[in-house]
Amino acid sequence: MTATAPPAVIDEDGLGVLVATLVAQGRTVVGPTVRDGAIVLAELTSSAALPYGWGVDLDAGRYRLVRREDRAVFAHSAGPQSWKSWLHPARERLWSADRTPEGDVTFTAAEPEAPAYAFLGVRPCDLRAIAIQDWVLTGGRHPDTGYGRRRRRALLIAAECTEPGATCFCVSTGGGPAADPGYDLALTEIVDDDGHRFLVRAGSEEGARLLDALPHRRADFVTEASARGAVDAARDRMGRALPPVDLRTLLGGSLAADRWDDVADRCLTCGNCTMVCPTCFCVTTEEVTDLTGDHTERWQRWDSCFDLDFSHLHEGPVRASPRARYRQWLTHKLSTWHDQFDSSGCVGCGRCVAWCPAGIDLTEEVAALHAESGTETRR
């Protein structure tokens, strides 16, 4: 079978063999599982840990696990984590330096062996988020070698969306519940009278080899049509949407908008939105020295543009007010990201909406900015 091979169908057993095969290959399999009242991403040793029969109920500032009537595993939208936790970890050693008594100094890159990840259940929005981080972190003049190593070895198994959450708006960011190229395998889950099964398409040679190793059958017309139908229906059932305007221009022209004061009154500047966002990549660095003082390490950890220190300069922070910091975040996501990296920084996964303790909803803020800009032009 090759990457252009026709779609296949696997059942629950096939899914079990898939996870077992990946584990047997020595891969670190990461996928969804229920923990602490949420569907989180964690290392899986078997398919039994998948969230069979669990769904979620989402809204701005709200997340609840709910029992489903079927045994669907991928019928839940984005949880609090994303794959960046593995590809671009929250803490990472960059290099270390050692000093001899004579004063010679050597620098050593921390090149830990990258685990061979297999990500199971990557949402189409998250697939796009990974592509965006790829470009940000390895597409420029100075590629991030640690990210590059982890990314090159990672196998991506997408799960197309058939049940978007109330906070989802990927379609209005130019994506969709169908998976764009970039996956090794794409699964579409179907639960109907004909049973619980997955349409599987290979997107790479490695994905095709993996599919070959699973008990599968060639996709029948009904299964294929039903999978396509469910994904198409999901497209029309997005919980939210961004206004259908050129967001880059809208945000770029809204730097003086009154709405920023309004959102700044509600924003706690906690930075949750940046931590859960699958594309946010900002980090800071710190130096850690041992007791001898002759060994020192440079670490990088996630940072947030909501942190007051983020823009620290001689006279103090450049962006001291919450207004300026929320504005920085939103305009970066939707506008200046285009200037810096030739794409939007938002894939519409809705995480920032669900996990904001103040329930601030990016789509609502953009709609308000759009309304305000309209008021101005009419004046």
Add this chain to the structure above:
Amino acid sequence: MSGLPVPHLVTDRRVETADTVTLRLEPVGAALAEFTPGQFAMVHSFGRGEIPLSVSSVQSTGGLAHTVRAVGAVSAGLCAARVGDVLGVHGPYGTGWELERARGRDVLVVAGGIGLAPLRPLVLEALADPGGYGRISVLVGARTPGDLIARDDLARWRTAYTAVTVDRPDAHWDGDVGVVTRLLDRAPFAPERTWAFVCGPEPMIRATARDLARLGVPPHRVRVSLERNMRCATGHCGHCQLGPLLICRDGPVVGWDRAEPLLSVREL
């Protein structure tokens, strides 16, 4: 991660002012790629961290000089480095002044405080090419006479015009007093055939660039060096953003045509 520091030996240390020194560095092993004036390096102080520093001298041998002012832990650590110490350096990063674009034109250099350091190699490059440029003027402002750096250079440079002004004179000062933009009136440059190179604190850059625009220097020919917090210099930490710009990548040197709309937005 990108940019593993390369060991450099401190071969000379020169005290410029009470809080500023110039360190001359030679690579211990293989040299970094050549820096051009206006670019910067990340310089590591053992156990403290690393900070962006512009090159204040570029050597074809691979040697570098940095003029550093102690304002915090890392810069103070670097200022305290002694001859024979080893520091880690990586780079070059960022855009340069691109003096060659000013060929045949008047060159106007305007510096505020330690902003003279990154402009120093540009002046040397221009002076090393007599006939390559029109008139070369250097205008320098400092808070007090004690804050002036590169005094010997200023005395030695045979530019068309060199002037220094201070905000607060002391008993011995008999030169100009006031902001650096006051010196623009006397400097011999023809605005329509001038390239200006400006570095200093942001309010000083803004005032200078606006006056130059008023005098008729086209905004893209006013080159300014911008500053933001920088943790990586490689476009990955996000700290140096100024609107659409990642200053470590798209700057620090940009034209005033790009900088002006950004620097006029409060808290951008």
